[in-house]
Amino acid sequence: MSVTAPRGFRAAGVAAGLKSGGARDVALVVNDGPDAAAAGVFTANRVKAAPVLWSQQVLRAGLVRAVVLNSGGANACTGAPGFQDTHATAEHAAATLSGIGIGIGDDDGTGTGRGGPAIGAGEVAICSTGLIGERLPMDRLLPGVTAAVAELAVDGGLAAAEAIMTTDTRSKTTVVAGTGWTVGGMAKGAGMLAPALATMLCVVTTDAIAGPAVLDEALREACRVSFDRVDSDGCLSTNDTVLLLASGASGIAPSQAELTAAVTEACRDLARQLIADAEGASKEVAIEVVGAADEDDAVEVGRSVARNNLVKTALFGNDPNWGRILAAVGTTGAAFEPDDIDVAVNGIWVCRGGAAAEDRAKVDLSGRQVTIRIDLHAGPAEATIWTNDLSHAYVHENSAYST
């Protein structure tokens, strides 16, 4: 049930004509409370889209009552006019929501508010995804927001998840049950999947009681071991945003550890769905680095292998080319001795001690799931990075995206 699985949330997804073809392209998620605590994690890219700049400001207060998300345009590299478009979208959403009223008591399934406080633009986060460098058609987006407000429903989570898809072939949602409270989430992302967030938008909701600081800690830890360990194509987006909203509607306040664990599970589930649906991928590849001196080393090694085009094309060709894997490991600064490294591909140890071991012909790469295990023999730490192969379909899809 996506973001509306926890109590206290309504959502909608409508078709506003931003995408050609009539698919849903504007999503709205509303927190009916009683709380409106929130945390956010944003792209590390220094070229940040207007909605990222806006939402970073909104999140500073730790309070979000609504999130407007659109596909069909990233509103990145659009200068001051693009920022004004984002601001206008937030103003329009706030005014329209104030008109119908949102707030306590909206979990009765009717999809209409029984009145709540007026909300301000500064309580509305904005997310956009799509082509960089073009202005959004505001004459379509604002009516879309109006329509989304009208369609808000406690079962609207799936429609919202659909509305944020770009080249995604399916929507991504998750639900994790706590003890008397719930975490729900939706995400999109298919290209520009890289560390410090994939090219992705993600909204995670919970009806737990938790303040902004607790949410922030839970979200940062969850992202660190989920989205930040996904590296499909090494490209870091201008629009990446992950939001965590808490309504407190369950009346239960889990411990920090409980909340972090549930949010992490939700984010990991969504991250796996992103890799499973990455643009043009024919393989889902887990790079398990073990025996590292510390976790940073393990992540660095895994990421280096995940970003190596020669490894990725070899996997596309069902070729267990461990030599390319070692060459990728060798570009890192991690602690290891080249002559100590072992590498297994789908369970076959094709390399031991930095040289050929078991017959590579034994490796079965015919399936979609691939596991590369790299033992550095340098310590006790480990980490897993998720990536994809580099396929003809990736080249095709990304050479034709904007034209």
Next chain:
Amino acid sequence: MSVTAPRGFRAAGVAAGLKSGGARDVALVVNDGPDAAAAGVFTANRVKAAPVLWSQQVLRAGLVRAVVLNSGGANACTGAPGFQDTHATAEHAAATLSGIGIGIGDDDGTGTGRGGPAIGAGEVAICSTGLIGERLPMDRLLPGVTAAVAELAVDGGLAAAEAIMTTDTRSKTTVVAGTGWTVGGMAKGAGMLAPALATMLCVVTTDAIAGPAVLDEALREACRVSFDRVDSDGCLSTNDTVLLLASGASGIAPSQAELTAAVTEACRDLARQLIADAEGASKEVAIEVVGAADEDDAVEVGRSVARNNLVKTALFGNDPNWGRILAAVGTTGAAFEPDDIDVAVNGIWVCRGGAAAEDRAKVDLSGRQVTIRIDLHAGPAEATIWTNDLSHAYVHENSAYST
């Protein structure tokens, strides 16, 4: 005339059966002197092939009398046995060359030595290129070295350049004329082309008089602005080697600046040839970064764009997708303000001040040559990085390489 353009050098290229198909695969370059000064630059990859480990030791003394190069196998990740193979190759070459005699006076065009001092294995550098992780067939390689010694000739440079090709579609050679002295060179490299050397082998020769320290300075500066600015696929090889050998046969000792300039010109010429023949490439892309605070920033920005698969696939699709270029710039730590950046593609300023400017439809990407100019407006420094697009042919070639 490749490495034999300068006086004092002989070379050969023979077919030893390392490659299937009967193409030349063993090259030999001999410095007949009177000098035998040398310098080398090697891969920064920490997983170094046996011939790299060997040649680094040889170069420590600054003296090289011969270089054996083979295609058809990288002898990387082959452990101690692989290193012994390299050692045995050097021993065999030294013994065979001592038998025919090399040294002063061999520039008479007869291709036979008139006797010189016996040479040791420690004066023979070794370079290998090909698949990682497999032992070389020594029963073919050593007879190949014997045959190469027999075919040494003052016009053997082209055959040698042919013998080091792997997926190269044509051999790469260069000649640069000094005043009374000459620089010649050959190189191979088509995949794993990345900074801190492309996947490449390169031998540069000169008949100038220059000691190891002068050669070292000339070679490091030349590589810094040539091979180190080539980044075809972001993958750093285990075998990269660039050697500079000086015979002193011209009797002329140019200044450091003169020698550096000529070696730089030779390396730049070879680097351009590498990019022009990179695996599967349909575009040769110059990324000119100007207005940088310093040269390091310019190189970092250029390299980030060169390594961005979304930029590279867009270029393959003839799509002047400047948004992806800005997203790549944004991942760097270089000094810039996102709202100041200008980007031109083939002369059309599609982005000014971080937002859309001239109509992208004006950009003509139908040709093979592409120039991306990025003005950071942050200072006076600039650098150009050379790269390629990411094409179906790259995926095809690299998904099928070892199988």
